Amino acid sequence: MTSSNGDAAEIRRLLKPFLPWMALSSFTGIAAGVATVLLLATINKVLNTSGGLAGGLLLTFVALCAVSLIGRVVSDVSTNLVGQRLVSQIRKSLAQKILSAPIDALERYRTHRLMPVLSQDVDMISDVAFAFSATLISLAIALGCLTYLAVLSFPLFCVLMVALVIGIAIQVVAQTRGVAGFWKARDYEEQLHKAYRGISEGAKELRMHRSRRALVFGGQIERIVDSIRTVNSRAINTYVIATAFGSALFFLLIALILGWAAFRNTDPVVLSGFVLVLLFLKGPMDQIAGALPGVGRAKVAFQRIADLSTRFASPEPHLHLDRAPSEVRLGSAIELRGVRYAFDAAEGSDAFVLGPVDLRLNKGELVFVVGDNGSGKTTMIKLLLGLYAPQGGEVFVDGKVVTPEARDDYRQLFTTVFSDFYLFEDLVADGSGGASSAGLPEAALPYLERLEIAHKVSVKDGLFTTTDLSTGQRKRLALVHAYLEGRPVLVFDEWAADQDPTFRHLFYTELLPELRAKGHLLVVISHDDRYFHLADRVITMRAGRIAEDRARPRLESLAA
Numbered sequence: 001m002t003s004s005n006g007d008a009a010e011i012r013r014l015l016k017p018f019l020p021w022m023a024l025s026s027f028t029g030i031a032a033g034v035a036t037v038l039l040l041a042t043i044n045k046v047l048n049t050s051g052g053l054a055g056g057l058l059l060t061f062v063a064l065c066a067v068s069l070i071g072r073v074v075s076d077v078s079t080n081l082v083g084q085r086l087v088s089q090i091r092k093s094l095a096q097k098i099l100s101a102p103i104d105a106l107e108r109y110r111t112h113r114l115m116p117v118l119s120q121d122v123d124m125i126s127d128v129a130f131a132f133s134a135t136l137i138s139l140a141i142a143l144g145c146l147t148y149l150a151v152l153s154f155p156l157f158c159v160l161m162v163a164l165v166i167g168i169a170i171q172v173v174a175q176t177r178g179v180a181g182f183w184k185a186r187d188y189e190e191q192l193h194k195a196y197r198g199i200s201e202g203a204k205e206l207r208m209h210r211s212r213r214a215l216v217f218g219g220q221i222e223r224i225v226d227s228i229r230t231v232n233s234r235a236i237n238t239y240v241i242a243t244a245f246g247s248a249l250f251f252l253l254i255a256l257i258l259g260w261a262a263f264r265n266t267d268p269v270v271l272s273g274f275v276l277v278l279l280f281l282k283g284p285m286d287q288i289a290g291a292l293p294g295v296g297r298a299k300v301a302f303q304r305i306a307d308l309s310t311r312f313a314s315p316e317p318h319l320h321l322d323r324a325p326s327e328v329r330l331g332s333a334i335e336l337r338g339v340r341y342a343f344d345a346a347e348g349s350d351a352f353v354l355g356p357v358d359l360r361l362n363k364g365e366l367v368f369v370v371g372d373n374g375s376g377k378t379t380m381i382k383l384l385l386g387l388y389a390p391q392g393g394e395v396f397v398d399g400k401v402v403t404p405e406a407r408d409d410y411r412q413l414f415t416t417v418f419s420d421f422y423l424f425e426d427l428v429a430d431g432s433g434g435a436s437s438a439g440l441p442e443a444a445l446p447y448l449e450r451l452e453i454a455h456k457v458s459v460k461d462g463l464f465t466t467t468d469l470s471t472g473q474r475k476r477l478a479l480v481h482a483y484l485e486g487r488p489v490l491v492f493d494e495w496a497a498d499q500d501p502t503f504r505h506l507f508y509t510e511l512l513p514e515l516r517a518k519g520h521l522l523v524v525i526s527h528d529d530r531y532f533h534l535a536d537r538v539i540t541m542r543a544g545r546i547a548e549d550r551a552r553p554r555l556e557s558l559a560a
C-alpha cells in the first residue's frame with residue numbers, strides 16, 4: 001500500500017483546478033438536498049393542518065420543487081463536467097509525464113505496471129466521479145433530515161443518534177476492510193496484466209510448449225483470477241453485510257422510537273412526522289452506503305495514479321514537448337570524456353558499471369562497436385545518444401560540453417534504429433536539416449525501391465500503407481525513416497542481424513559507404529566480423545570498458 005504524503009499532495013494537485021466546479025456542485029447539491037427536506041417538512045405541515053396545499057403553502061411547495069430540481073441538475077452537470085475534465089487532465093498529464101520521464105526511470109517501471117494505471121485506474125475515477133453528485137445530494141438530504149428531526153423532537157433525535165453512531169462505526173470498519181481488499185485485488189490485477197502480456201506476446205512459444213501453456217493458465221492466470229474474485233467478493237460482501245446490518249438497525253430504531261414515544265407519551269403529530277421523515281431518510285442513507293465501495297475503489301485508483309505521477313514527478317530537465325526542434329549540425333566530432341554509468345544492482349547480482357569511457361567519433365566516420373553480449377555496447381550508445389545522463393564524465397559536441405539544458409537539442413543530431421526499435425507508421429517533418437521537411441511521401445519512394453520493399457509498401461497520406469511486414473522488412477522501413485530524416489549521425493544497433501545475406505552484403509558494402517560519403521557519422525553495433533574491415537574504426541567493448549580501438553589500416557591488414 002502506498003499512502004504517502006507525496007501521494008496526498010499529488011491528489012490535491014490533481015483536484016486543485018476543479019475546486020470551483022466542485023464547490024458549485026457541492027453548493028447546488030446541498031441546496032437540492034435542503035429543498036427536499038423542506039419539501040418534506042411542508043408535506044408534514046400540510047398533513048397536519050386543515051385546508052390542504054393551498055395559498056402560500058402551494059407557492060412554497062412549487063418553489064422548493066424548483067430549487068430541488070434545478071439544484072440537482074446543476075450539481076449533476078457540474079459533477080459530470082468535473083469528472084470528465086479530471087479524467088482527461090489525468091490522461092494528458094500521465095502521457096506528458098511518460099513522454100518526459102528519464103529513460104532509465106521508464107525502463108525500471110515495467111509496462112505491465114503502467115498499463116493498468118493508464119486504463120483501469122483512470123476509468124475508475126471517471127465512474128466514481130459520475131456518482132459523486134447523487135451521493136452529495138443524499139448526504140445533504142440526510143443532514144437536512146437529521147436537523148429537521150432534531151427540531152421535531154430532540155429526545156427522539158438523541159435515540160436516533162445512538163443508532164446512527166453504531167451504524168457509522170460499522171460502515172467505517174467495513175470501509176477499512178473493503179479498501180484493504182481492493183488494494184490486494186489491485187496488486188493481483190498487476191500480476192494478471194503481466195500474465196496477459198505473456199499469453200499475447202508469447203503466444204507462439206506457448207503454442208509450442210504444452211506444459212508451459214498449462215502452467216501459465218492453471219498456475220498463473222486461473223490462480224490470479226480466482227484470487228481477485230475471492231478478494232473482491234470478500235471486500236464487497238463486507239459492504240453488503242454492513243449495509244444489511246444498517247437496514248436492520250433502521251427498523252429496530254423505528255420500533256425503539258415507537259416504544260419510546262409510547263413510554264414518554266409523545267405528541268402523535270410529532271411522532272408521525274418523525275417516522276415519516278425517518279422512513280424517507282432510509283433512501284439517501286442507502287444511496288450513501290451503496291456509494292462506499294466505489295469510493296473505496298476510487299481511493300485505491302487515485303493512489304495508484306498519484307504513485308505513478310510521483311515516480312515520474314522529476315521529468316528529464318529541459319525536455320521540450322512544445323518547442324519546434326532547432327536545426328542541429330555536427331561540425332567535427334562527438335566525444336565522451338570519462339563517461340561513467342552504473343545500473344542499480346538486481347537482487348543477488350552485481351551492478352553493471354560502464355566506463356570510464358573516453359571516445360572521440362569524427363564526422364564522416366564509419367565506426368563499428370563490437371563486443372560480447374552484455375559487454376555494454378547498447379549502454380554506451382545510450383550515453384552517446386544522450387538517452388542516459390552520464391553519472392560521471394561529460395559528453396562534448398564540437399568541443400562544447402552537452403549540458404542538461406542542451407541535451408534534448410543534442411539528441412536531434414541522431415537517427416537511431418535500435419535492435420528493439422518501434423516503427424512509427426507516419427513520417428514526421430522536423431527542423432534538423434534533413435530532406436524531411438517537404439515532399440516526404442515522394443522522397444520516400446526511391447528509398448523503398450532501393451531497399452527492395454516498394455512492392456510491399458508505399459506511402460499514402462503521409463503514412464506507410466502497411467507495417468505488417470517481416471522483421472527484416474520492418475527494419476528496412478526503419479532505415480527509410482533514417483534516410484528521410486537525414487540527420488548528421490546515424491546509429492544502428494545490430495541492424496543487419498535480421499537481413500538475408502544478399503541484403504546484409506548490400507548494407508555493409510553499399511548503403512553504409514554511401515551514407516558516409518554524404519558526410520554522416522555512422523555508428524554501427526555489429527557482430528558481423530566479415531565486414532569489420534570496411535569500417536574506419538572498430539571499437540571493442542569488454543566488461544563495460546573500451547578494450548580496443550582499431551583504425552582502418554590495421555583492419556585492412558587483418559582482413560588480408
Ligand SMILES: Nc1ncnc2c1ncn2[C@@H]1O[C@H](COP(=O)(O)OP(=O)(O)OP(=O)(O)O)[C@@H](O)[C@H]1O
Nearest residue numbers: 107343344352371372373374375376377378379380
Ligand atoms: N535497464 C537495465 N537495468 C539493469 N541492468 C541493465 C539494464 N540494461 C542493461 N543492463 C545490464 O547492463 C549490461 C550491459 O548491457 P548492454 O545491453 O549494454 O549490453 P550489449 O553489449 O549491448 O549486449 P548485447 O550484445 O547482448 O546486445 C548487461 O549485463 C545488462 O544486464
